[in-house]
Amino acid sequence: MTAAAERSSSSPAGALVTGEFSFSAANFREIAEIAKSEAGIDLPQSKATLVYSRLAKRLRALGIDTFTEYCATVRANDDERDSMIAALTTNVTRFFRExxxxxxxxxxxxxxxxxxxxxxxxxxxxxxxxxxxxxxxxxxxxxxxxxxxxxxxxxxxxxxxxxxxxxxxxxxxxxxxxxxxxxxxxxxxxxxxxxxxxxxxxxxxxxxxxxxxxxxxxxxxxxxxxxxxxxxxxxxxxxxxxxxxxxxxxxxxxxxxxxxxxxxxxxxxxxxxxxxxxxxxxxxxxxxxxxxxxxx
Known part of the structure; x- marks a missing residue:
């Protein structure tokens, strides 16, 4: 069994989003609170899947297994907090748009x-x-x-x-x-x-x-x-x-x-x-x- 499969199989039944990483409602609330306090970003729970997909890339890059661990990293590391906010925002642009x-x-x-x-x-x-x-x-x-x-x-x-x-x-x-x-x-x-x-x-x-x-x-x-x-x-x-x-x-x-x-x-x-x-x-x-x- 791969490490990703092990993480998926160990995810609690009450996970907010089912996937590679454990992602609970408490994890989402903490991320939403940080995003609001740091950047004013309003994240209703309906955005949970989007948040998961955007931040799962950060967990893979950092070699972190759970969102609980990731939240602890964000609290302790200003650079990762910036990276989290950047991942949650969309940079769609082009020359002479509008x-x-x-x-x-x-x-x-x-x-x-x-x-x-x-x-x-x-x-x-x-x-x-x-x-x-x-x-x-x-x-x-x-x-x-x-x-x-x-x-x-x-x-x-x-x-x-x-x-x-x-x-x-x-x-x-x-x-x-x-x-x-x-x-x-x-x-x-x-x-x-x-x-x-x-x-x-x-x-x-x-x-x-x-x-x-x-x-x-x-x-x-x-x-x-x-x-x-x-x-x-x-x-x-x-x-x-x-x-x-x-x-x-x-x-x-x-x-x-x-x-x-x-x-x-x-x-x-x-x-x-x-x-x-x-x-x-x-x-x-x-x-x-x-x-x-x-x-x-």
């Missing part, structure tokens, strides 16, 4: 700010869940399509994510050809180049684009070590992981980071709630602008 947001960014934010930027004024953008970098680099390419010399001006894009592994990927700026299929051909030709000697056919985004973006690990539930204000913030498909109260809190914090008339872009399945609702006005599909202080 293209209408980037068109709005170009026409409503960057073009009106271009002359001001050339006079030396600052422009600040934030990708608040940057994943492996496609979103902030799409923002950078949008900026460069309007202001080709943006790298020499005071224009910066902050790119943050909870997962340190995807942040490191974004810093590298390397992507496979198929990942660039949604990049407009003129931008792809101008701002990406093959990596010499790379057998995988990787392409690297140009230094002019990379220099606009600063990547940092950041937990949206924690302290934000910057004050803004931002001309535009992308926070898409993030708050869907949170409960209603946490969603309202995050929307409020993000909105207060915006300049007056600054733009907030959210996911197509998300809705603004809480105090932010009175501070924002709709300005397109899942696009909002912060009202100025004289607005009713």
């Amino acid at each position: 293209a209408h947001h980037f068109e709005h960014l170009r026409t409503a934010i960057i073009e009106p700010l271009a002359e001001s930027a050339r006079r030396g004024n600052r422009v600040r953008l934030w990708s608040a869940a940057c994943s492996t970098g496609q979103e902030p680099y799409s923002m950078a390419l949008t900026v460069l399509s309007v202001i080709p010399d943006a790298a020499s001006l005071d224009i910066r894009i902050l790119a943050t994510d909870l997962n340190p592994h995807v942040v490191a990927h974004g810093k590298n700026g390397l992507y496979q050809k198929e990942e660039l299929r949604d990049v407009p051909p003129n931008l792809r030709a101008k701002w990406f180049a093959p990596v010499p000697g790379d057998s995988r056919g990787s392409l690297k985004i140009a230094d002019e684009a990379r220099s606009l973006v600063s990547f940092r690990q950041l937990n949206l539930m924690g302290t934000w070590p910057f004050s803004g204000p931002f001309d535009a913030i992308f926070c898409r498909n993030v708050v869907i992981y949170f409960d209603r109260d946490t969603q309202s809190m995050i929307w409020n914090r993000l909105t207060r980071m915006l300049k007056e008339n600054g733009a907030l872009y959210i996911g197509h399945s998300e809705r603004i709630s809480g105090p932010a609702s009175s501070m924002l006005s709709t300005d397109g599909i899942t696009s909002y602008r912060r009202k100025n202080s004289k607005s009713p």
Whole structure:
């Protein structure tokens, strides 16, 4: 009998999920409590199978036999706690995802700010869940399509994510050809180049684009070590992981980071709630602008 079969056969009859590892309701509750306290992630018990499948890979990687042992490891090890949270979140992304947001960014934010930027004024953008970098680099390419010399001006894009592994990927700026299929051909030709000697056919985004973006690990539930204000913030498909109260809190914090008339872009399945609702006005599909202080 294999070790996996031994573990399966020894699983208690009351296991929450039947599988390779013992996974009880108590294990799920502990994982859910850690995910909520550390990252604001709301995990109802209906997600038990998903949690099991995502974390079983961590148990195999660590050579751990039960979720009880794994929970003890997570409690004792900050790095594994980060890895657990990263495993429970989905990093689905692509260049120019929701293209209408980037068109709005170009026409409503960057073009009106271009002359001001050339006079030396600052422009600040934030990708608040940057994943492996496609979103902030799409923002950078949008900026460069309007202001080709943006790298020499005071224009910066902050790119943050909870997962340190995807942040490191974004810093590298390397992507496979198929990942660039949604990049407009003129931008792809101008701002990406093959990596010499790379057998995988990787392409690297140009230094002019990379220099606009600063990547940092950041937990949206924690302290934000910057004050803004931002001309535009992308926070898409993030708050869907949170409960209603946490969603309202995050929307409020993000909105207060915006300049007056600054733009907030959210996911197509998300809705603004809480105090932010009175501070924002709709300005397109899942696009909002912060009202100025004289607005009713």
